Amino acid sequence: MNNQKIAEILNELRERKSLIHNITNEVVTNFTANGLLSLGAAPVMAHAKEEVEDMTSNAQALILNIGTLDENKVKSMVLAGKAANEKGIPVVFDPVGAGATPYRTKVARNMMDKIAVTVLRGNAAEISHMIGQQWEIRGVEAGETGGNKVDLAKNAAKQFNTTVVITGKEDVVSNGTSTYLVENGHEMLSKITGAGCLLSAVIGAFISTEKDLLTGTVAALATYGIAAERAMTRGGEKGPGSFQIEFLNQLNNINSEIIAKHLLVKEV
Numbered sequence: 575m576n577n578q579k580i581a582e583i584l585n586e587l588r589e590r591k592s593l594i595h596n597i598t599n600e601v602v603t604n605f606t607a608n609g610l611l612s613l614g615a616a617p618v619m620a621h622a623k624e625e626v627e628d629m630t631s632n633a634q635a636l637i638l639n640i641g642t643l644d645e646n647k648v649k650s651m652v653l654a655g656k657a658a659n660e661k662g663i664p665v666v667f668d669p670v671g672a673g674a675t676p677y678r679t680k681v682a683r684n685m686m687d688k689i690a691v692t693v694l695r696g697n698a699a700e701i702s703h704m705i706g707q708q709w710e711i712r713g714v715e716a717g718e719t720g721g722n723k724v725d726l727a728k729n730a731a732k733q734f735n736t737t738v739v740i741t742g743k744e745d746v747v748s749n750g751t752s753t754y755l756v757e758n759g760h761e762m763l764s765k766i767t768g769a770g771c772l773l774s775a776v777i778g779a780f781i782s783t784e785k786d787l788l789t790g791t792v793a794a795l796a797t798y799g800i801a802a803e804r805a806m807t808r809g810g811e812k813g814p815g816s817f818q819i820e821f822l823n824q825l826n827n828i829n830s831e832i833i834a835k836h837l838l839v840k841e842v
């Protein structure tokens with residue numbers, strides 16, 4: 575993965591101000607909108623069944639997140655997902671808390687049956703439960719115990735025939751054939767709620783301009799991780815509150831020179 579390519583994708587999404595339609599959870603809605611704006615994309619949040627198909631049809635990517643799900647929201651997600659599929663608009667699915675309750679697991683698996691998901695992004699526990707493994711999960715957080723994340727990502731990608739991202743200390747991206755590790759990031763991200771949810775939306779922004787899904791997804795993860803590292807040397811080190819603000823600043827400030835200096839990506 576070369577830093578020039580990442581910068582090109584970032585510049586293009588900023589020039590186009592890609593419109594990202596989010597059907598997301600009520601914890602992270604504001605943070606997600608602000609993060610997308612800081613990066614240079616245009617967020618819109620809309621979940622009424624009466625309008626989701628129209629909204630998606632005008633967007634460059636759709637993000638589905640089941641963090642605070644209910645039957646109505648799930649119905650809206652399926653409607654929007656089908657509209658996106660018909661129009662060839664990429665769909666990122668974030669199965670927040672899959673495995674935490676049987677309802678979430680069922681909804682998450684059904685979503686993969688009903689719509690064509692372009693990128694599936696979750697923590698290791700969530701992805702494990704989606705493919706019938708049971709790694710430890712507490713609420714929406716992955717537990718300490720589990721297994722090999724590279725194998726998990728490859729297996730899930732093959733099973734769902736899609737690109738899978740598993741986040742954590744390192745991020746793994748696989749389409750079942752090629753697999754990358756992104757080592758950028760900082761553990762302070764796990765001290766702010768919605769770091770994974772915003773990341774899913776940022777992946778949507780990157781794949782709205784880059785059609786090669788592995789390239790676009792790796793570029794999103796690296797950009798995001800590097801912004802977090804920069805935030806930790808510019809005030810974020812004071813604690814999660816300062817970090818959250820400084821992280822938004824760094825999503826805004828990140829550019830090709832910064833990416834070139836810090837990129838930590840390898841194929842495995």
Ligand SMILES: Nc1ncnc2c1ncn2[C@@H]1O[C@H](COP(=O)(O)OP(=O)(O)OP(=O)(O)O)[C@@H](O)[C@H]1O
Binds near residue numbers: 741743744760767773
């Ligand atoms: N220990 C860590 N070191 C470095 N980066 C981390 C660490 N833990 C998480 N991250 C980063 O935090 C971001 C979110 O990943 P995480 O796996 O915590 O998502 P999540 O559990 O779905 O989060 P949430 O439910 O709060 O949205 C990713 O960019 C990931 O690389």
Ligand SMILES: Cc1ncsc1CCO
Binds near residue numbers: 641
């Ligand atoms: C804390 C929390 N609970 C449901 S969704 C959410 C936001 C992080 O996924």
